[in-house]
Amino acid sequence: MRILHTSDWHIGRSFHGHATLDALRGVLDALVEQVRENEVDVVLVAGDVFDSAAPAAACYAVLTDTLRALSDTGATVVVTSGNHDSAARLGFQASLLRDGIHVVTDPLSTGTPITLDDEHGTVHIYGIPFLEPALVRHLWPGAELRSQRQTIEHAMGLVRADAAVRGGRSVVMAHCFAAGVDATPGVEREIRQGSLDVVPASAFDGPDYVALGHIHGRQRLSERVRYAGAPLHYSFGEADKPRGSWLVDLDAAGLAGVEWLELPVPRRLSTIRGTLDELLADERFGDVETDWVCAQYTDATPQSDPMRRLQKRFPFCATVMHTPVGARGDDGSTYALRVRAARSDAELIDVFLSHVREGEGASERESEVIRGVIGEHTLAEART
Template identity: 70%
Template sequence: MRILHTSDWHIGRSFHGHSTLDALRGVLETLVAQVREHAVDVVLVAGDVFDSATPAAGAYTLLSDVLRGLADAGATVVVTSGNHDSAARLGFQSSLLRAGVHVITDPAAVGTPVVVEDEHGPVSIYGIPYLEPVLLRAQWPGVRSQADVLAHAMGLVRSDLAERGGRAVAMAHCFAAGVEPTPQLERDIQQGGLDIVPLSVFDGVDYMALGHIHGQQQLSPRVRYSGAPLHYSFGERFKPRGSWLIDLDADGMHDAQWLDLPVPRTLTTLTGPLEELLTDERHAAHESDWINVEYTDPLPQRDPMRRLLARFPYCAAVAHTPVAARTDDARTYVERVRATRNEAELVDAFLAHVREGDGASEREARLIAEVVEQRAHAEVTA
């Protein structure tokens, strides 16, 4: 049996205020083509289908179109909800979908598999939706963390599998041991600190398809994250986009290969003085990229975004990150102030302090001298 593992579509998410709906549609259409090309039997979507609990109408349209395309390509589709999804809204759509598309959002369904047959017999696919510990304490006494609820859920899976027998695949949406999250991007699944689910929780199945982390990661040969199909932040720009193609034989997991997905627009971070970024021909190759600019001028510049957009029409973010000038002056600020001989030197010492080493420029020094002279003249004539 051939299984394609994807997750974290985040339909409806914006990128620095720009819609990603059209870009995501193109990428997911490529994923549908890969399912057809590689004769995939089952597609697993491990949570965070939508980016919001209240997605716009266009997000529902895209999801319906992609699920229909996957089913038309001959695949059974199993979708679970993630922490970004509204389980109720995503689950409501499941009753309206065609045969062969399964949307699992109810914790009561954990331990009841979708069964798919191949030439070697049945494969049980256990979908585990995102489980909120606080909401499950009445049904599952003693659970207080993601590790607790996943351990309980996998216990239900193993119990059912012990009676059913055969090969099994499971899917969940969580932080698992050893992951490297993208800062400020994945919404924490935690309670009282980082809540990590140990790998041992996932014992007992032939393959574990995880969602929530936006980068491709292999925690063990049989436990993997596929990551998101689009880059949703500049912090992700070096992480490949794609999905895992998993082959099961009669004995279980046989092989895994990575299928790349296209990147609609490259993400690039440019660093340097603003004028250099606006004029240097070295940056010409990035004029059609999504651009994040960190300009290093000592002082903030006027209208940097407007000026950058004239050259980089897809400039999405600008930050002023001045580079501190190197200095051999190890004195404290108080010591430097005490060493000043006049008001001009006092102002220069202050500028060097707030700029972490870079004092007044030549032009600023002239202005400071003029102001100090005018002030002295005013005091004399007062």
Template identity: 65%
Template sequence: MRILHTSDWHIGRTFHGNSTMDALAEVFGALIAQVRENDVDVVIIAGDVFDSATPAGPAYTLLGDTLVGLHETGAKVIVTSGNHDSAARLGFQAGLLRDGIHVLTDPEAIARPVTIDDEAGPVHFFGIPYLEPAIVRQHWPEAGLRTQAQTMSHAMGLVRGAMAEREGRSVAIAHCFAAGVDATVGLEREVRQGGLDVVPLEVFDGPDYVALGHIHGRQALSDRVRYAGAPLHYSFGEQHKERGSWIIDLDADGLAEVRWSALPVPRRLVTLTGPLDDILSDENVTAHADDWVCAEYTDTLPQAEPMRRLKERFPYCAMVQHTPAQSTDDASRQSYSARLKAAVTDVERIEAFLEHVRAGQGPKERESELIREVLDDRVIAEALV
């Protein structure tokens, strides 16, 4: 049996205020072609199908069109819900979907697999929707679930119990943060912002393959436990990470082979760093006019209307950051507090402030003159009072 593992579609997400719907439609077209060209039998979508619990109408249309396209290849499709999805909304039509498309969103159905046969016998697919302990502990009050690690451990215990009652091979599908993940490869935004409720890798012992979602970069935690990542780049931090799907072959004995199949990137992401005038150079414009651009300009002082100027040269400039180059002299390495303590006069205090906010660069000659003029005027005014 040949399986394609994808996840974290996030239909409806924007990229720095720009719609990703057209880009996703292009990538989904390539994904359908992957399924057809590789004679895939089963497509797994491991959660976060939508980016919101209340997706807009076009998001449903894109999902529907994509599921129909996958179904028309002859492959079966198994979908689970992630933390961004509303399990109720994603699953409400599950009973009405055409044969061969399975949407698994019910925690109480974890031990009831979707079973698909091939020439070697049955393969049991156990879908574990995203499990928020505070919400799902009502289903298993005796388990005393407080963390996602405990909850996922309980769910996998149900899976192993159901496996013991059935002959054949097994695949588990889950959406969580598993131990062993490289935290630099496109963690989704809620994971970065909150605490990490890590699920130990040994929790996933048992099935022949475990298809995980929740992390936006591909990762192999072991030969049989993997993240496929998102099919589209959703942040500049992901720009160097390949997009694609895992293709898994099961033989009569279990896992036989796993290989990566890349997906196209509709618009490249690039980060340009340097003085603003250098970033705006003709050479950069020629090379990156059609790319999503993040500009990190290193000028000492903030520049006037940098985004407007960048947009004029790079139509797809999505982000601009002022990251002044750090001075390496001894004075610049002093803390702001130390500089203030060393300052005796008001002029020195102002100079210390400017060095602090300008990454070690003090006032220019004309600025020093203005500072002294203002302070002199203040002294004269106080004397006349």
């Protein structure tokens, strides 16, 4: 049996205020072609299908069209809900979907597989929807479910018990933060509190393959346990992480092989750094002019209207950051505390300049001008 493992489509998510629906639709069309070309039997979508609990109407159209296209290839499709999804909205029409498309959102379905057959026998696919401990613990009153770890371990206990009775090969889908993964800060919405909700890889012992979702970059926890990541880049922090899915083969004995299938990147992500004048004119930035751009300008002081000026050269400049060269590190004191600690007007102005310049205070020449102005002002006050 040949399986394609994908996840974290995040239909409806924006990229620095820019819509991504058209780009995602193109990438998902490419994924459908990969399913057809590789004669995939089963497509697994491991959670975070939508980016929000209340997606716009256009998001449903993208999902419907993609599921229909995947089904038209002859593949069975299994979708589970993630922490971004509303299980109710994602699963409300599950019973109306055409044969071969399964949307798993009911926590009580945990431990009940979707069973498929190939020339070697049966394969049981156990979809575990995202389980929020506070919302599902009443369903299993005899179990202590206070963390993601406890909840996933309980769910996997149900899976293993059922698989032991049924026999055959098994595949699990889950959406969680597993120990040992490399997350992208600020991208994956947290589903953990400190280390309490980190799920150990050992929780997934048993199945022939475990298809995980939630982390946006591909990850290999073991030969059997993997994250596929998101099919589209949603952050500059993901720029160096490839986009794609895992092509998984099962034979009579279980896992036979896993191959990475690259997906196209609609527009590259590039971070560029230099003074604003350099960013606007230097030829070394010529090859990124049509990329999504994160511009970091290093001038000592904030410049006027940098986004508008940069977008004349980089029409897809998505974010601008002022990162002065030689900025002093944070000494742990807040701006308010430094203001209160200033012993003179000159020091107060220096504190302000250091704050707005991210660490760089007044230069020697500026200090002279400040002292001169303050001196004249003080003299004028004394005469009134």
